[in-house]
Amino acid sequence: MNICVVGTGYVGLVTGTCFAEFGSNVICVDKDESKIAALKDGKVPIYEPGLDEMIDRNVKAGRLHFSTDLQASVRDSLVVFIAVGTPQGNDGRADLSFVRAVAKAVGENLNSFKVVVTKSTVPAGTGKMVREIMQESCTGEHKFSVASNPEFLREGSAIEDFMRPNRVVVGVEDEMAAAILRDLYRPLYLIETPFVVTDVVTAEMIKYASNAFLATKISYINEMADLAERLGADIHAVAKGMGLDNRIGSKFLHPGPGYGGSCFPKDTRAMLSIAQDAGGDLKIVDAVIRVNDDRIETMMDKITKAAGGSIAGKTFGLLGLAFKPNTDDLRESPAMLILDRLIEAGAKVQAYDPAGMEAAKAEKDRSGVTYCDDEYAAIEGTDAIVLATEWNQFRGLDFDRVKSLVKSPVMIDLRNVYEPETMLSRGFSYVGVGR
Ligand SMILES: NC(=O)c1ccc[n+]([C@@H]2O[C@H](COP(=O)([O-])OP(=O)(O)OC[C@H]3O[C@@H](n4cnc5c(N)ncnc54)[C@H](O)[C@@H]3O)[C@@H](O)[C@H]2O)c1
Secondary structure, eight states: OEEEEEOOSHHHHHHHHHHHHTTOEEEEEOSOHHHHHHHHTTOOSSOOTTHHHHHHHHHHTTOEEEESOHHHHHHTOSEEEEOOOOOBOTTSSBOOHHHHHHHHHHHHTOOSOEEEEEOSOOOTTHHHHHHHHHHHHSOSSSOEEEEEOOOOOOTTSHHHHHHSOSOEEEEOSSHHHHHHHHHHTHHHHHTTOOEEEEOHHHHHHHHHHHHHHHHHHHHHHHHHHHHHHHHTOOHHHHHHHHHTSTTTOSTTOOOSSOOOSSSHHHHHHHHHHHHHHTTOOOHHHHHHHHHHHHHHHHHHHHHHHHTTSOOTTOEEEEEOOSSSTTOOOOTTOHHHHHHHHHHHTTOEEEEEOTTTHHHHHHHOOOTTEEEOSSHHHHHTTOSEEEEOSOOGGGTTOOHHHHHHHOSSOEEEETTOOSOHHHHHHTTOEEEOSOO
16 A cells, blocks of 8 residues: 655654555655655664664665655555644644645645545544645545544654554544555554544544543652652652552553653643633643643752752753653753753753753753763762653663762652662762652
């Protein structure tokens, strides 16, 4: 089957590559010429474990192609996936301008029956909008079907998530589109992945409802962590005790500096507008956002206290910049927010992230920040270490070496990577979250 994936970002590139791995003939399209040029040159523009090899294999097999020519790519394809960004607009709503532009171009190039599938996270009703835009821009000569196939992959484990998802959600207008998408996902069907086949608006809502629920779990455990600190309880034991109840589940009960990344913050905010536009409100999601927004302040209080009551003039070693391990994505990363707050407060920061350094340097000029070559260089001569992203390589620090490098042995562990007792026995002043 010939398919085209429009938008070659974290979702589009993984989607296109994995469909090629399934055996389809895939063209990945992006308007960003440098991205496509890099891909054609064998360079992968994002950091995602395992992606390079899979791209290389499928390009060599002749199943995976890259192009900036949206028109030709659409014309050559039976299925068009829209995987462009849907960033937060000024009013908190999802900005659908990229989706609109693609829908218009697909309509203009409708030369045969096609299934047009939104993979981007889009508000309920977007499928209808895509249909209207296409109807206006096409000649009316050919039929098309609009579908929704929201993506649930996580950056850092995107390939595994795509190849072995908990479920595939497909929202369709007709049986023909359902059959085509089922065929496309046939390898997952064969391993008995649950498929939720529903209508378009329901599929669109499933994505937001899922993300908001996951964000709720995070804000909930973070509030509990604050309470545990006040009560002298250990949040890890609390989370374990809670999570063993199957109705609750153990996942996403890890306290920290709040959720970040390219999805949860914007999707929870967009959800409030979606509810408002539909004449309702979402009190729980609203509270989830407020708890998360307060999180950085709580982390800064922790850092200030651990650093002896003031930040100005101190040097911090910041371990981690990405919003989570195994990605170079800095979008709404708590670590980046903390970096900026430390600088604003007059500190110097020595930062290191295994994958996010280039993106951090490219983002903006930050005086007061030294980007270091590794975790030990970032720690050298500092008044305190802030562990902000739990990369595996920060889990096994050589503490004899760390102690010999720092000015004072203070560890502010915002991801609870280390055990408080062990750190104290190593001679560190240690602060975690919720214990
Ligand atoms: N990143 C994630 O972990 C994740 C997970 C699930 C869902 N999503 C959703 O998937 C969508 C894409 O997210 P992402 O992180 O991959 O975004 P991204 O910013 O990494 O990539 C989007 C790409 O679309 C391209 N683009 C924009 N307009 C275009 C056009 N008219 N023609 C061709 N290309 C165009 C951009 O150049 C960019 O390369 C969003 O809706 C997001 O919410 C993301």
